[in-house]
Amino acid sequence: MHESTNISYGSGNVTIIANSDSLTEVAAPIIRAGDYNELITSCLTKKEMNEVFEGASAEIVFNYVMRDDAPSEAIKEQFYEVIDGDKTLSSYNEGFYMDVSAQKSIGSEPESDIYTLNNEVELQIEIPLFLKKDGRSYICIANNMGVCKILDDVDVDADTFSISSDCTGNYMLLYKDSSVPQEQNSIAHRPAQYIFILGIIALLGLWFAIDKLHKQNK
Numbered sequence: 001m002h003e004s005t006n007i008s009y010g011s012g013n014v015t016i017i018a019n020s021d022s023l024t025e026v027a028a029p030i031i032r033a034g035d036y037n038e039l040i041t042s043c044l045t046k047k048e049m050n051e052v053f054e055g056a057s058a059e060i061v062f063n064y065v066m067r068d069d070a071p072s073e074a075i076k077e078q079f080y081e082v083i084d085g086d087k088t089l090s091s092y093n094e095g096f097y098m099d100v101s102a103q104k105s106i107g108s109e110p111e112s113d114i115y116t117l118n119n120e121v122e123l124q125i126e127i128p129l130f131l132k133k134d135g136r137s138y139i140c141i142a143n144n145m146g147v148c149k150i151l152d153d154v155d156v157d158a159d160t161f162s163i164s165s166d167c168t169g170n171y172m173l174l175y176k177d178s179s180v181p182q183e184q185n186s187i188a189h190r191p192a193q194y195i196f197i198l199g200i201i202a203l204l205g206l207w208f209a210i211d212k213l214h215k216q217n218k
Helices: 036-043 046-053 073-085 182-188 190-216
Strands: 002-009 012-022 031-033 057-067 093-106 112-114 116-126 137-144 147-152 160-167 169-176
Touching (some): 012 036, 012 046, 031 057, 046 057, 046 093, 073 137
Antiparallel strands (some): 002 012, 031 116, 093 112
């Protein structure tokens, strides 16, 4: 996927490009920024922002590459050090890995890599079909040069997985299924509903019996 967005800023403008590719048999997911203005302020320095405001053009490029495995055993070990050290992650399974890189350029200046952002930005990742399932929850680990962070899903939409991150690097998406299937959970609530309905019927029957007895005694 190649997506380009132009944002006007003062007298200048910023072009934000998102490229997503896949090294797997599954097509790369669509990935978008939750707030493009927030993305700009997180990627550019104050000096660069002033240059754009005064008329310069800027370009920010994000590259997302989906893969079946980590790019190296060393990086994979770093991910699993986090998983093994956090009991809350023991019930999660591997989903997929993703390499994230970014570059920026201002005017005619040479392109420079972005490793960390000034602030966290929201990335909305469309969940691939093979990973979608009712009751399933997702979590992500970001690995920026050996420093790992656990990122929770900040989106209630079942079709997307949204994270707030302030770094590029290697990402690992994990998922887990609910211990009680949705259908089973629904069935579990039915006995209580039946008891409530039977209780109402019993009360109505008792009322009719008392009313009938009262009329006979008159």
